[in-house]
Amino acid sequence: MTLTSEIIKVGIADVKTTVYPNTLKTSGLGSCVGLVLYDNKAKIAGLAHIMLPDSTVAKKDNQNRMKYADTAFEILLHNLLTSGASKANLKAKMAGGAHMFGFKSDNKMLRIGERNIEAIRVLLHHHHIPLISEDVGGNKGRTIVFDIDTSMLEIRTVNSGTKQI
Structure with missing residues (x-):
């Protein structure tokens, strides 16, 4: 019997978890960061597409909690643990956090990618x-x-090819 795999697409300001043999994919990482948490023993992983670093500066009404690093992380961790992952076995990989503006600025608020990474x-x-x-x-x-299955993160960078980490 062969397992059929599916590509689980994670949108902007979204969090999803899945199990082997599926893969997780997200596009459009500019200043956003794609955070993968995975348990390679349980063969389960989750991906958060994070837009902003901190939910405490957001207006509380109509807030998508998956948009922010702090709250998306909580959701991702909770979903993995309730789906059978062990916190002791969790590992992380991340990509993104680019500086997408064509000008230099000392204004920390404009350096969203750096703030997301941190x-x-x-x-x-x-x-x-x-x-x-x-x-x-x-x-x-x-x-x-x-x-x-392999715990490899494939990264396709605009005009720079593909690599795996």
């Missing part, structure tokens, strides 16, 4: 989840695909 690093450290690899920064958009 927010995720802080959350991973707080939860004792090791960051295995990353492809972050720069000034080009990315598409990522995570293979649960």
Whole structure:
């Protein structure tokens, strides 16, 4: 019997989890960061497409909690643990966080990609989840695909080809 696999597409400001043999994919990572948390023993993984670093600065009405690093991380972690992942086995990979504006600025509020990356690093450290690899920064958009079986994250960077981490 062969397993049929499906590509689970994760939209902007979205969080999804799935199990082997499926793969997770998200496109449109500019200043956004794609965060993958996975348990390679249980063969389960989740992907969050994070737009902004901090939900506390958002208006509370009509708020998509999957848009922000802090709340998307909570949702992703909760979904993985309730689906059978072990927190002790979780590992992380991330990509994105580019500086997409064509001008330099000292205004930290405009450096969204850098702030997203830093927010995720802080959350991973707080939860004792090791960051295995990353492809972050720069000034080009990315598409990522995570293979649960091999734990490889394929990154397609605009005009720069494909690599795996």
